Amino acid sequence: MVSYIKSVQNLINEFRKLPGIGPKSARRIVFYLIKLPKDQIHKFSDALIELKEKIRFCKICNNISEQDICNICSDDSRNKSIMCIVEKVSDVLVIESTGEYKGLYHVLGGLLSPIDNIGPDDLRIPQILEKLKSYETKELIIALNPTVEGDSTSMYLIKLIKPLNINITRLASGIAVGGDIEYADEITLGRAITDRRTI
Amino acid sequence: MVSYIKSVQNLINEFRKLPGIGPKSARRIVFYLIKLPKDQIHKFSDALIELKEKIRFCKICNNISEQDICNICSDDSRNKSIMCIVEKVSDVLVIESTGEYKGLYHVLGGLLSPIDNIGPDDLRIPQILEKLKSYETKELIIALNPTVEGDSTSMYLIKLIKPLNINITRLASGIAVGGDIEYADEITLGRAITDRRTI
Numbered sequence: 001m002v003s004y005i006k007s008v009q010n011l012i013n014e015f016r017k018l019p020g021i022g023p024k025s026a027r028r029i030v031f032y033l034i035k036l037p038k039d040q041i042h043k044f045s046d047a048l049i050e051l052k053e054k055i056r057f058c059k060i061c062n063n064i065s066e067q068d069i070c071n072i073c074s075d076d077s078r079n080k081s082i083m084c085i086v087e088k089v090s091d092v093l094v095i096e097s098t099g100e101y102k103g104l105y106h107v108l109g110g111l112l113s114p115i116d117n118i119g120p121d122d123l124r125i126p127q128i129l130e131k132l133k134s135y136e137t138k139e140l141i142i143a144l145n146p147t148v149e150g151d152s153t154s155m156y157l158i159k160l161i162k163p164l165n166i167n168i169t170r171l172a173s174g175i176a177v178g179g180d181i182e183y184a185d186e187i188t189l190g191r192a193i194t195d196r197r198t199i
Numbered sequence: 200m201v202s203y204i205k206s207v208q209n210l211i212n213e214f215r216k217l218p219g220i221g222p223k224s225a226r227r228i229v230f231y232l233i234k235l236p237k238d239q240i241h242k243f244s245d246a247l248i249e250l251k252e253k254i255r256f257c258k259i260c261n262n263i264s265e266q267d268i269c270n271i272c273s274d275d276s277r278n279k280s281i282m283c284i285v286e287k288v289s290d291v292l293v294i295e296s297t298g299e300y301k302g303l304y305h306v307l308g309g310l311l312s313p314i315d316n317i318g319p320d321d322l323r324i325p326q327i328l329e330k331l332k333s334y335e336t337k338e339l340i341i342a343l344n345p346t347v348e349g350d351s352t353s354m355y356l357i358k359l360i361k362p363l364n365i366n367i368t369r370l371a372s373g374i375a376v377g378g379d380i381e382y383a384d385e386i387t388l389g390r391a392i393t394d395r396r397t398i
Contacts, residue, residue: 004292005265007253011246018228024382029217031289033247034254034263041251045244047210048232052240054206055233064233066204090230093203183223 008034060131062107062124064089072096072105079103081138083131085157087111087145090182095143098190103141106131111149112156120156128157132164139167141196145181169196207233259330261306261323263288271295271304278302280337282330284356286310286344289381294342297389302340305330310348311355319355327356331363338366340395344380368395 004012008030015026033041057063058070065071072078072092082103086092092105108123120126132140142157144150158168171181171192181189203211207229214225232240256262257269264270271277271291281302285291291304307322319325331339341356343349357367370380370391380388 005254005263007246007249007265008263011250014243014246019231020224020227025219027289028219028381030250031287032218033250034288038251041247044213045247047206047213048240048244048247050206051210051229051232052237055204064204064207066206088230089233090226182227 061092061105062089062109063092063105077102080135082141083135083137083139084141084143085128086143086181087150087153088182091143094182094184094186094189095193098186098193100190100193101141103139104135108144108153111144111147112153113149123153125157125160129160129164132161132166137166139169141193142168142170143181143193167198169198171196260304261288261308262291262304276301279334281340282334282336282338283340283342284327285342285380286349286352287381290342293381293383293385293388294392297385297392299389299392300340302338303334307343307352310343310346311352312348322352324356324359328359328363331360331365336365338368340392341367341369342380342392366397368397370395 011030011033012023012026015021015029016023021029033044054066055064056066056068058065058073059068060073061070063070063072067074079102082101083106084095084101084103085106085108086095087108087110089107092107095101095105106124106128108125110118110123112118112120112123131137140161142154144154154170161168171189184192210229210232211222211225214220214228215222220228232243253265254263255265255267257264257272258267259272260269262269262271266273278301281300282305283294283300283302284305284307285294286307286309288306291306294300294304305323305327307324309317309322311317311319311322330336339360341353343353353369360367370388383391
């Protein structure tokens with residue numbers, strides 16, 4: 001085992017907590033940072049703090065925002081009769097990047113998972129019915145990952161929303177089964193939105 | 200292109216500057232950080248600042264240290280008649296991790312590279328002769344990467360030091376040619392130190 005100076009080891013430990021960063025990557029990054037000028041480190045540190053100070057979650061759709069209501073929910077040019085349910089904030093951003101979708105969003109903040117003790121009340125599922133009524137939604141797109149949890153959450157939502165007589169659609173195939181929406185390329189994801197099919 | 204909120208985009212940009220982190224990894228890390236509690240972000244940011252506040256370079260060997268003189272140079276139990284020349288600080292740490300070496304170090308801070316306009320005066324090469332004399336060094340181990348720049352820097356050092364009648368050695372083979380000392384495993388690197396051969 002390599003024994004580092006405490007301040008170096010501390011920072012290596014912080015980087016190791018990040019997704020996709022192992023011990024050697026963390027070390028490489030920290031030794032890179034040691035060589036950087038002070039002002040660049042401060043810029044990095046300020047960007048970290050700023051993220052936490054400025055970012056909050058939209059009160060309507062749970063997307064991230066620098067205001068109480070996000071840019072999408074407060075945009076009058078969006079088609080308010082379509083709503084798209086996604087698992088997480090980053091899914092909103094990739095769907096936006098396709099330019100194929102002009103409706104509203106609802107971010108669940110996770111997927112149903114009995115094993116992890118995550119039920120409908122832990123996600124933002126109860127709020128959906130209310131929103132669908134107040135917006136008089138005509139179409140609901142369920143854009144959850146094609147995984148076990150994604151599929152079972154979709155099934156739960158379909159059962160819940162079916163009585164409202166809303167047109168429920170799912171993203172078309174195009175996303176590899178078992179894959180992750182967040183990492184789909186923009187063209188594939190755009191086609192999947194265009195080809196969405198009624199359930 | 201995905202258009203993010205400014206504070207999110209700022210932090211993504213900062214992460215993208217780090218070695219080995221591409222746009223998708225940076226995004227993944229930032230969305231992970233958004234979900235973390237505030238105190239953990241502050242811990243991360245503090246660790247970054249602390250690194251820059253506390254870390255300086257040893258006045259004798261150029262290794263990183265929290266004091267003016269590093270732990271190795273100020274350790275009386277080290278064998279002061281052996282010196283090991285390495286390219287960078289992280290090389291000191293991996294060699295230390297093998298437990299095979301008990302001498303002193305000299306960190307060059309880079310390698311000779313005419314293409315990049317890096318000459319002997321840009322590295323800590325002039326200081327070496329002085330140190331070798333004042334420490335009455337008996338053996339000098341050249342532990343530079345077996346790359347073009349590493350080899351030419353070694354040749355330069357050998358020519359420079361040969362007149363002093365010091366035993367000059369290089370790390371034994373065991374490190375793959377074209378590879379990087381920093382990423383060698385501890386056993387291979389340990390064997391390379393034991394098997395070092397006179398030039």
